[in-house]
Amino acid sequence: MIAREKLDYILQRFDRLSNYYRYNPFTRWVGASELGAMRDLLSPPERRGETPALDFGCGTGRVTKLLLAAGYNVTGYDISPGMVEQARAAIGKRKNVRFTSDPESVNGPWALIAALGVLDYYPDSAELWREWRRLIQPGGTLLVTAPNAHSPLARIYTALSRFTCQAYATTFEKLADSAWMAGFTPLEVRFAFPR
DSSP, rough: OOOOOOOOOOOHHHHHHHHTGGGOOHHHHHHHHHHHHHHOOOOOOSSSTSEEEETTTTSHHHHHHHHHHHHHEEEOOHHHHHHHHHHHHOOSSOOEEEEEOOGGGGOOEEEEEESSSSSGGGSHHHHHHHHHHHEEEEEEEEEEOOOOOOOOHHHHHHHGGGSSSSSOOBHHHHHHHHHHHHTTOOOOOOOSOOO
């Protein structure tokens, strides 16, 4: 389980930002590239409307919308109740979606877990990889994004993030090591930004 003090820090920051997050032009610009890369890697569900997908760190629901359009039965999870409310408002009531900020309600197993922008806030992501491994079904797919430490834009992003919620850039090698240690096999990498 992820350390409570880390979760509390992120929760407080994003609850405070929840009403304004979707209006941030930088977030929208980078997010569009990340969504495009995620869309390129997304396989169709095995059973349209039934295959379970978890949008881990759903924020305002950008990935939730993508997964719904692809035909998944989606649960949007975020530790920030404020962000969950923004996602609910953006997507509305639909048959194949539910939102929660209760970690006990997302135990899975999940055929697909998507985590856009979650790794940004963890200087050591080992805990997250272990959590995703626990939640995913055997043979399931995990799609994640993270700021690339080799990118000047990522360095600017992490420097400016100290004013909102401190973000960290990392290398593919470090992420791959954490993934391997948790039992994942990285299959494909895309550099999403700039696209």
